[in-house]
Amino acid sequence: MKLYQVDQDVLRFTSRIRSVKEKEDGVYITLHSTYFYPEGGGQPADQGTVNGKEVLDVFSEGEEIYHKLASFSGLTINMPVECVIDQKVREDHSIQHTAQHVLTAVLKDQFGVETLSFHMGKVHATIDTDLEISEEVRLQAEQEVNDLIGKNLPVSTYYRDKYNLGDIPLRKAVQVDSNIRIVQIGEIDWCGCGGTHVKSLKDLRLFKITAVEKYKGGSRIFYVAGERAYRYLYDMEDAISKLKAELGVNLDELPFRVRQVKEERDEYRKAYGALTLDLARALVENYEEDTVVQEVEYEDELIKAMGNHLMKKEKIAVFYRKDGRIFIFTGESADAKELVRPAREEFRFRGGGGKTMQQGFIEVSEEIGPFISRIYEGLLKLEL
Ligand SMILES: [Zn+2]
Structure with a gap:
């Protein structure tokens, strides 16, 4: 069991270096114990520092968790190190990841749409679905996710074995038989998952689908939640204010005015x-x-x-x-x-x-x- 799964709140810890491997693109160290989240399940790795040195990447291979650093000057095996996990980045990842659980649950339970994969980028997170999402479903799903955020459902994590799952309706079959990590959201979602999550849905604050593209017979849904959603709205507001000022119109006149400008341009060209x-x-x-x-x-x-x-x-x-x-x-x-x-x-x-x-x-x-x-x-x- 990885330590971040035992206690997600530990963001500062002391450990000792177990191994150091130098490669062309950096130094890879393992620690006697680490709370860093290694990249996996669509969620990027934690960021932070080991003895003040920036951690460039964290990934797991077998049982080991590797921390990539730019250099190892000043680090020796067995020396105690002070580790800090970037709280803002961890929170952001937990928010986007939990939002995915909620969106996936809403799409499946209300529209019969399966989530096939999940990816978290620096600006957007995306899920790919098995069916194409209509504009109507997009709007309804977005609203439903925000309603659930408003209800502030609790998010809890606990462990079960395959044989004592009872009637827990896992959303997807899991690969392991024992120590299945179950992430439960209110009474709407039970999911076997190794990622980091918020403690209750109010931490998501706001959910916004920013784009839907056709993808492999289904859709790719781009979304933002939490701080990212506010950032998205600020950027949108900024762009629209500039357009309004440029064209001297109100928001509701904006689409009409842009069309008019395009038509005028076409006529001038002719x-x-x-x-x-x-x-x-x-x-x-x-x-x-x-x-x-x-x-x-x-x-x-x-x-x-x-x-x-x-x-x-x-x-x-x-x-x-x-x-x-x-x-x-x-x-x-x-x-x-x-x-x-x-x-x-x-x-x-x-x-x-x-x-x-x-x-x-x-x-x-x-x-x-x-x-x-x-x-x-x-x-x-x-x-x-
Ligand atoms: Zn998860």
Whole structure:
């Protein structure tokens, strides 16, 4: 039996070092006794210190519990050490973990949905379910969990053997026959579990499902509880306040206003596209030469539209910008790929295209001029 299971409240203890193993990524020590929670069952390891040194990871292998440290300078076998478990982290993990028991119980008992797995991350915890969760179930389950928190059901832990389980309705079959650790929540849930939990549901304070995604035929439910739930609401509030101020509307008008802004943007884009085509046509009207080489300050879209018009008129055009952007339009009059090839070998030109058009970037601004000169030489050869 692990000591954190015997007394979850011990967060400071003295022990002695039993073994020290040095590996490439750190030092792994075992203690004569430890209250640290090793990662397992979806719950991350405790954090804390051993003689002031930060514990980077805790995990178990067989009967041993390893504590990973960055170095072992100052630590020797058998020396007494002062161990501290980070209370805030432990509490947070206990809250998220207990919230999972409650959510799992509610989903199963009220909606017939099984929990398949549980994972606790730094921001969210998730469970995966066997069935897809509808929006309605999501809202009802969330409310039900909060109602149970309000009822402040006690959470108790005790041990039974397989043969004296009596009529305890374990939620899931357990792997062991003896010393089954049963975590009971009020009269709603009995679960064989080795994790850490709160003592009563009021410690969960608030429960919020933050997202539901489709996952392997079921759903992945993201949730937060306790301090994490308040943090989530603060962040949400902050983001919404900024949106409200930016758009000058109230909360209830916000979705409508965002849709309006998107529709306006789409209309502007359409108008801009049409204007670009008109402008391109007007700009190329004045080109009389068969070949155009010109530095421009136009956007890509306008340059492309100009190129298209010029190609229709069987003209060749090379447009380039100060930022290194280069377009070469040859249409059917020449092979753009062949035209660029010699310059490509000499300069750092990133880009491509087909026989009628090439586009790309010259990365080094000093190379733009020489690159264009080389293209120009190619064009003169074409005309010969
Ligand atoms: Zn548990």
